Amino acid sequence: MNADLLQALHATLDRRVRPEDLLQPIEQLLAGRLTEPDRRRLLQARTQSRWANPFGWSSMTDDFRRPEGMARQLSVAGTLFGAPLPDPHTVNDAYIGQYLEQAEAEIGKRVGKSDFLRDRLNREARQQAGLDLSKRQYNKRFRLAARLERKRAKIQRELEKRTLTLISKSRLASELPFEDFARDARTAAFIAYYTARCHVRSEFTIAGQARPYDEVADLLFQQCRQSATTHWWAIAQVYPDAEVLRHLSAAQQGELLGRFYAVLERTARLMGEVWAVSDIHRQTMVVRRGNDSTTWNLLAGAWNKARDGWMAALYVLDADEILDAVCPGKALRLMAGDVAGWHRSAGGGLDPNTAVWSRVPLPWEVLRGDAVCTRAVVTDACREAGLDPEASGWVAPRSRAKVAPFRPTPELVHGVSVGSPALAKLLRDAGVFSGRPLRQTAH
Structure with a gap:
């Protein structure tokens, strides 16, 4: 029974499920381990969720977008090439790469040599190749x-973007092997619920997004604190709090440092590519026509999550002097113009972090060694913007001490909260809040 529950919970780590939908399997998994007050609190949260959403379903998808596969293209290839097609149920990049090498060898072509003018074989070359x-x-x-x-290159890029989307939400949770996740029931319960909280969609608001560490997450984390079998290495992948990292060995802390830095390198390369073809207004970071805000924001989110984890590992290793030489800054997301206008109408202005972002060198330039950004540079920029450089997360990991109140997941239509899932579906189908002309629906 527990094995099935653990498998089901692990499967949610790279999807977008409502956190409250995990409360029942978590209760079952922790049966006999919860105190009576804790069990009542989980039951109360489940009851709140049912009351808030009596329909029992959501109009929103329960997954992050996955790229379309190559089934159609491979079907055509199967009629022209003799190489055995990959099993459509197990297709991955390795299988596709192997297939392309075998299929292209049939016409004397090498993978990557696809220029129609330069790389084709003429009649004499085809005859010599025995074609x-x-x-x-x-x-x-x-x-x-x-x-x-x-098509393969496009899928590779989309898969990379999906991976970074998940990292931008829940750090390394989606890459956590089942063996590490399932080693301890309390560990698995916390990771599954906290990851689901991290995956909740952003709302259209100027009040700040809800923190993922809420009362239920704290309850489950207290269970981990009190257990001698907690698998802290697994928790550190998604929640690299200083307390968690102190439970790790120096070797584990160093490994985590390296994993987060590897994400920074991957993300920086893509950020530089997007920036180079965009006309992003660095001083305001307000979206303008032609900006690919979706891609930029997911990359900025992945960068910030990995950077925060990297800094947390540096500090727990007592190696933060590295920041005196290399301290890449945070990456700011692009803000929609209507949200910026809402801020102004409410008497606010630009986020002071924008001023810091516009003054310090760009992150990918720092990682490439094309620009120098030290802790002193970032600290000076923060102080000029009126920010505490440590509390704001520019030169130190962000504090995770605050516990948010439990709140059922809202139904959202383009970020706007709607009370009923059925109404949310109706509004979404009609294009309401999308910024485009409304569509006729059959409802």
């Missing part, structure tokens, strides 16, 4: 192979 194909049939296969390579 008994007409020019038309050869060109047909060459073009298809080139399309397969482009």
Whole structure:
């Protein structure tokens, strides 16, 4: 029974489920381990959720977008190439790469050599390669192979973006192996619930987003504190709080430091690419026409989450003097113009973090060694902007001491909270709050 519960909870780590939907399996998993007050608190949270959403379902998808596969392209390839097609149920990049090498070898082509003018074989080269194909049939296969390579590259990029989207929400939780997740029931319960809280969608608001560490997460974390079998290494992947990191060995702390830095390198490269083709207004970070705000914001989120974890590991290793030489700054998200206008109408202005962001070197330039950004540089920029450099997370990991009240997951339509899932679906289908002309619906 527990094995099935653990498998089901682990499967949620790379999806977007409502945290309250995990309370019942968590209660079952922790049966006999919870005190009576804790059991009543979980039951109360479940009851609040049912009262807030008596329909028992949500109009929002329970997963993050996954890229479309290559089934259609491979189906066509199967009629033109003799190489055995990958099993459509187990297709991954390794299988696709192996298939492309075998299929393209049939026409004397190498993967990556897809220029139609430079890389095709002429008649003499085809004869030397022993290809008994007409020019038309050869060109047909060459073009298809080139399309397969482009599709594969697009899928690779979309998979990378999905991975970084998950990291931007819950750090390394989605990469946690089942063996580490399932080693301890209390550990698994906390990780599953806290990850689900991290995955809750952002709301259209100027009051700040709800913190993922709420009363239920705190209750489950207290269970971990009181247990001698808690698997702190697993918790550190999603919740690298100083208290958690102190439970790790020096080797584990160093490994986590390296894993977070590897994410920084991956993210910095993509951020630099997006920045280079965008016309982002650095002084305001308000979206302008042509800005790919979706991609930029997921990359900025992944950068900040990994940077915070990297800094937390530096501090617990007592190695924060590294920041005196290299202290890449945070990355600011792009803000929608209507949200910026809402801030102004409420008497607010630009987030002071924007001033810091616009003064310090860009993160990818720092990692490439093209610019120097030290702790002193960032500290001076924070003070000029009226920010505490440590409390604001610019030169130290952010504090996670505050506990947010439990709140059932709201139904959202383009970030706007709507009371009924049925009404939310109706509004979404009609295009309400999308910023586009309303559509006719059959409702």
